[in-house]
Amino acid sequence: MPSFQITEAPSRLEMGAPDASGVTPPAKATFLVRNMAPSAQVGRITVEPLDGARPEWFEIAGAPATSPGKIERDFVYGGNQSIEVTVRPPPNAPAGNHGFRLRVAAESDPDADFVQGPAVAFTLAAPPAAPAPKKKIPWWIFAAAAAMVVLLAGVGAFMFMRAPATPVPEGLVGQRAENAASAVVEAIDRGVTFALSREGTGEPLTVISTRPPAGSGVDEDEFVALTVRIPDGPCDSLICRFPDARFPSATVKALAPLGFDVKYAPALTVAQGEVRVDAARIEEIRNAAPPVPVVRMPRLAGLTVDQARQQLADLGLGMNLTSVTDGPEDGRVHRTAPEGPTELPAGSIVQVFYRSEPCIGRRCLFLQDMVVAPKFMDGVIMQRLPQ
Numbered sequence: 456m457p458s459f460q461i462t463e464a465p466s467r468l469e470m471g472a473p474d475a476s477g478v479t480p481p482a483k484a485t486f487l488v489r490n491m492a493p494s495a496q497v498g499r500i501t502v503e504p505l506d507g508a509r510p511e512w513f514e515i516a517g518a519p520a521t522s523p524g525k526i527e528r529d530f531v532y533g534g535n536q537s538i539e540v541t542v543r544p545p546p547n548a549p550a551g552n553h554g555f556r557l558r559v560a561a562e563s564d565p566d567a568d569f570v571q572g573p574a575v576a577f578t579l580a581a582p583p584a585a586p587a588p589k590k591k592i593p594w595w596i597f598a599a600a601a602a603m604v605v606l607l608a609g610v611g612a613f614m615f616m617r618a619p620a621t622p623v624p625e626g627l628v629g630q631r632a633e634n635a636a637s638a639v640v641e642a643i644d645r646g647v648t649f650a651l652s653r654e655g656t657g658e659p660l661t662v663i664s665t666r667p668p669a670g671s672g673v674d675e676d677e678f679v680a681l682t683v684r685i686p687d688g689p690c691d692s693l694i695c696r697f698p699d700a701r702f703p704s705a706t707v708k709a710l711a712p713l714g715f716d717v718k719y720a721p722a723l724t725v726a727q728g729e730v731r732v733d734a735a736r737i738e739e740i741r742n743a744a745p746p747v748p749v750v751r752m753p754r755l756a757g758l759t760v761d762q763a764r765q766q767l768a769d770l771g772l773g774m775n776l777t778s779v780t781d782g783p784e785d786g787r788v789h790r791t792a793p794e795g796p797t798e799l800p801a802g803s804i805v806q807v808f809y810r811s812e813p814c815i816g817r818r819c820l821f822l823q824d825m826v827v828a829p830k831f832m833d834g835v836i837m838q839r840l841p842q
Contacts, residue, residue, distance in 0.1 A: 456491070456798060459498055459559040461572035462535070463487035463721065468542060468577040477547035477582040484575055485696060486538045486557050487720070490530035493751045493798075497562040500538055501525045505554035505574055512548070513555060514541045527562065529688070533748055536689055537696050537717060542577060550581040620672025621645070623679055627669065628662050632683045632694050635662045636702065637711040639679050646678045646703040646729075649694045651685040659686035660694060678702075691717050701729045709737065747800045754795040755788050760809055763788050773804040778811060786812040 464486045471480035490496060502513040502524040514523040516539040528536050538557065554576045560569035624642040627635040636647045655663045666680040667673055678701050683694055690696075693715040702710075706723075709732045713719055722736035750770045755763045760776065767774050782789045792806040793799070 457570040458490070458492035458496065458561050458568050459530075459570050460489045460491050461486055461557060461559060461570060462489050464557065464572045465575055466573060468575055470542070470544075470577050470579060472580050473582045475583055479544045479548065479579055481541050481543040482577070484540050484542070485720075486540070486572060488528075488530075488536045488538055488557075488559050490532065490534050491749060491798075492530075492561070493532065493749065495529070495531050495534075498528050498530055498536070499525070499560045499562055499565055500528060501558045501560075502540055503556050503558050503571070505556060506552060506576075507549065508553040508555055509548075512542055512544050514543060515539070516541070533746070534689070535717070537720075539696075539698075544579055547582060548579055550579050552576060552578050620674050620677075622670050622672055623665055623667050625669045627665050627681065629657065630662050631658075632660050632662055632681060632692070633711050633715045635665075635681055636707045639681075640704040640707045640711075643673065643679075644704055645673055645675075646701055647707060648678050648680045648701050649698060650680060650682045651695065651698050652682050653685055655684050657684055659684055660690075660692055693717055693720060693723070696720050697723070697725065697730055700725055703729055706730050706732050709734065713737070713741075747802070749798050750801050751798050752793075752795045752805065755791050755805075755807065756794075758788050759786060760788065760807070763791075763807055767805055771801040772799065773802070775804050775806050777806060777808050779808050780810070782810050784810050784813050786810070 465484050468482050468484050470482050473479045488498065488500070490498070500515060502510070502515065504510055504513065510524050515526045518524065518526040526538075528538075530536060540555070540557065542555070554574045556574050557572040558569060559572075560566075621643040624638060627638060630638065632649060636649075639645055639647050652663055657663065661684055662681050663684055664682045666682070673679055685695065693710060696717055706729075710719065719737055719740055722733045722740060724731050724733070748771075750772065752770060752772060753766065755766065758766070764774050779789060786809065788807055788809050790808050792808075799805075
């Protein structure tokens with residue numbers, strides 16, 4: 456069983472149409488990787504191109520420029536990491552259906568201990584055709600232009616009469632990103648966007664700057680851009696999960712009390728560049744029981760019962776002791792159910808089968824926790840009852 460699991464992955468990535476120069480806008484896909492091993496470990500994460508895609512089309516967030524499609528991440532015991540992959544095809548990349556998948560391997564055994572995620576499909580459209588030759592301008596174009604001038608004059612008058620822009624509140628720089636977003640919503644009822652940066656020396660996930668700056672006006676349909684310092688290590692905030700996406704004021708109000716915790720990512724969707732919240736899914740995640748940790752039980756056959764009991768107790772496992780009548784009478788573990796080595800949820804009960812050592816002699820009659828069992832031709836044999 457691989458020691459990593461890819462618990463969340465998209466099945467398809469929507470790519471934009473290429474511009475006149477043949478450049479397709481980049482698109483991003485986010486994966487959630489979980490450490491299933493009984494201890495902390497390092498994961499090697501790579502992008503595997505499929506269906507004619509090329510390795511140089513892919514970038515993993517945080518990967519070095521020399522190897523943008525490869526990165527190593529430190530995973531704590533039972534920890535999750537959010538992995539963001541940007542698909543950036545070169546100009547005039549071949550049109551058609553392509554794909555890729557994520558591969559996560561344990562650094563200690565990358566050839567045998569690895570997992571491959573599901574294929575993520577995407578389609579590259581053909582660049583637009585060359586413009587047709589210019590034709591003579593019909594007379595009605597000039598009439599339409601005149602009408603447009605009149606329309607623009609009306610729009611200008613409307614813009615002049617509309618309400619003035621609301622100023623961005625003071626004191627956002629230096630605040631935690633979720634607190635600053637909540638302050639924007641409470642003060643001027645505007646949504647926000649988050650831009651990630653490694654510049655600055657402040658605490659991780661604090662606001663470095665705003666656009667527009669404090670005191671400058673922002674219109675009703677505009678969002679306040681908050682530039683946030685990204686953590687050097689793993690990021691457990693939704694701010695890192697949805698960079699540059701727009702968070703409307705309703706979404707900020709729903710996520711700010713939850714601290715923008717990344718565990719609520721399954722309750723979010725992005726539609727037309729805006730992050731939307733599924734309130735029912737939020738409550739489902741909030742009330743869900745925490746996952747049961749998994750431990751690795753070693754092979755116990757050949758140990759004494761006390762040794763087996765101690766090892767199981769150290770792993771948080773229980774023991775159901777069963778005496779058998781076959782095999783040597785050595786007081787040691789003959790077998791277990793399940794057999795080790797194997798992985799079990801913490802708190803599981805392991806069935807341990809053993810055969811006790813014989814007790815021969817008159818002194819055995821005085822032991823209260825013994826049962827007498829006759830053995831013909833050899834006198835009387837005493838056997839210790841299971842504890």
